[in-house]
Amino acid sequence: MSTAQVGKVHIHPVRHGVRGEVRIPHSKPHMQRAVLLSLLANAPSVIVNPAWSSESRDLFEAAKLFGADVVHEDEARLVVTGTGRSAGPPATPVTTAGSAFNFRTLAAVACLIPGETVIEGNASMRARPVTRYLNFITDLGARWDDVSDATHLRIKVRGGSRLAGETLIDPRHSSQALTAALLVAPLADGEVRIRYDGEPVGEGYVDLTLAMMREQGAAVERSGPSFLVTPSAYRSQVHLIASDFTALSYVAGAVAVVRDADVTVAGYRPSGLSSEKEFMEVLGALGVHCRHDPVARTLRLRHTGPAAASVEIDGRNMPTVVPTLAAIAPFVDAKVTVRDVAHVNNHKCPRVSVMLTELGRLGCQLTPLHRADGLLDGFTTTGRQSPPGGVAVDGHGDHRIFMSLATAALGCRMGAVVDGAHLLPASFPGYLDVLTRLGVHWDPSGRQHLEPVPTATKALM
Ligand SMILES: O=C(O)C1=C[C@@H](OP(=O)(O)O)[C@@H](O)[C@H](O)C1
Numbered sequence: 388m389s390t391a392q393v394g395k396v397h398i399h400p401v402r403h404g405v406r407g408e409v410r411i412p413h414s415k416p417h418m419q420r421a422v423l424l425s426l427l428a429n430a431p432s433v434i435v436n437p438a439w440s441s442e443s444r445d446l447f448e449a450a451k452l453f454g455a456d457v458v459h460e461d462e463a464r465l466v467v468t469g470t471g472r473s474a475g476p477p478a479t480p481v482t483t484a485g486s487a488f489n490f491r492t493l494a495a496v497a498c499l500i501p502g503e504t505v506i507e508g509n510a511s512m513r514a515r516p517v518t519r520y521l522n523f524i525t526d527l528g529a530r531w532d533d534v535s536d537a538t539h540l541r542i543k544v545r546g547g548s549r550l551a552g553e554t555l556i557d558p559r560h561s562s563q564a565l566t567a568a569l570l571v572a573p574l575a576d577g578e579v580r581i582r583y584d585g586e587p588v589g590e591g592y593v594d595l596t597l598a599m600m601r602e603q604g605a606a607v608e609r610s611g612p613s614f615l616v617t618p619s620a621y622r623s624q625v626h627l628i629a630s631d632f633t634a635l636s637y638v639a640g641a642v643a644v645v646r647d648a649d650v651t652v653a654g655y656r657p658s659g660l661s662s663e664k665e666f667m668e669v670l671g672a673l674g675v676h677c678r679h680d681p682v683a684r685t686l687r688l689r690h691t692g693p694a695a696a697s698v699e700i701d702g703r704n705m706p707t708v709v710p711t712l713a714a715i716a717p718f719v720d721a722k723v724t725v726r727d728v729a730h731v732n733n734h735k736c737p738r739v740s741v742m743l744t745e746l747g748r749l750g751c752q753l754t755p756l757h758r759a760d761g762l763l764d765g766f767t768t769t770g771r772q773s774p775p776g777g778v779a780v781d782g783h784g785d786h787r788i789f790m791s792l793a794t795a796a797l798g799c800r801m802g803a804v805v806d807g808a809h810l811l812p813a814s815f816p817g818y819l820d821v822l823t824r825l826g827v828h829w830d831p832s833g834r835q836h837l838e839p840v841p842t843a844t845k846a847l848m
């Protein structure tokens with residue numbers, strides 16, 4: 388059954404460990420940047436190992452509306468001719484569904500185009516502080532208006548003919564406005580200075596943006612929180628897309644939660660993202676031993692037990708794996724504390740608070756941590772638990788919440804029913820097949836179960 392057809396999934400308790408060889412998707416953040424840079428280059432670019440998720444597909448469709456041309460496309464390779472500065476305004480609104488990254492970066496691309504571009508996101512984006520951080524558009528000489536309605540976040544951007552100047556970006560709640568402004572800055576008409584003020588989150592993603600821009604010929608000088616971008620063209624580039632470390636987190640999560648585990652990720656290519664490096668260190672501390680063989684391109688994951696009695700995690704630079712860490716935390720021997728993750732509540736749903744609520748329903752105990760101003764910004768556990776599960780939990784319209792709750796369900800005595808599998812195409816379309824390959828039994832809720840399940844769970848079907 389294709390995951391697109393399934394909403395509720397009953398994850399059965401794991402009785403015989405998780406073992407096997409799996410593959411994970413290529414990196415969504417690298418793919419999204421590669422698509423944008425290919426659009427902004429005025430020569431053909433090649434994307435090797437394209438990471439096709441619904442979000443990167445939406446971005447690619449948007450790039451075509453702006454004028455990118457597909458020269459060749461197969462499973463392994465995409466060749467695209469960009470427009471450089473001569474992109475035209477799209478004839479139809481540019482749709483970004485629930486992707487704030489696509490919305491913000493396409494709004495930035497629209498600044499380069501004289502004429503009007505309409506960018507549209509779905510209702511979930513109205514609940515997020517997406518338009519709050521678009522000041523860079525007007526600062527650099529373009530204009531935008533909010534023309535949202537009850538069901539869509541929608542803006543009209545009118546590109547500037549003399550794009551240049553200085554903008555100050557608030558980096559405390561999301562890194563994406565910095566990435567958006569940086570990506571288009573080389574194609575402005577004059578120098579662009581981008582500064583930020585405040586403690587940044589997701590710095591690894593900004594570093595990735597800079598690295599990929601520079602590889603493609605952009606002239607960016609950085610001095611602490613200030614970037615000076617001088618006009619330059621993006622040249623043609625071959626982008627080799629690495630593995631997606633956030634997708635990896637759900638496989639590693641299964642290893643951490645189930646413990647009796649020996650899993651190999653085939654075709655694994657580290658991404659160089661500092662967020663990934665930090666996450667790998669955290670996995671080691673939580674007792675997941677990872678051995679990377681760069682020649683065979685495999686990553687072997689086994690459970691060895693945490694190195695220390697308590698593990699402290701700073702989540703500022705690892706926003707995407709915070710829900711996975713919440714799912715893992717109740718199942719490891721160590722006391723786990725995750726701090727500085729208030730920004731993760733600005734994601735597709737308030738990811739920290741919904742994980743604490745839904746994990747609570749499964750019977751997990753995580754204590755919320757608050758900042759001095761009362762804002763939820765972390766959680767802590769007191770060691771390994773044996774939660775019952777056996778209830779239905781909700782993915783809150785968010786692919787990452789679905790996979791994180793499914794990860795926790797693997798460790799619950801009665802498994803759980805998790806709603807939201809239809810969201811998987813956003814980043815990890817083959818996730819349920821990966822579970823199957825690991826020996827996990829799951830079935831669409833409401834259908835005949837593959838094995839007897841406790842009465843408490845049956846009652847929910
Ligand atoms: O630039 C990117 O590709 C991303 C940046 C981060 O966004 P925030 O800084 O808004 O958390 C991250 O959470 C998101 O999944 C991907």
Ligand SMILES: C=C(OP(=O)(O)O)C(=O)O
Pocket residue numbers: 485486487488489707734735787814
């Ligand atoms: C990048 C993500 O989200 P967004 O772009 O909506 O912040 C994500 O959920 O993987």
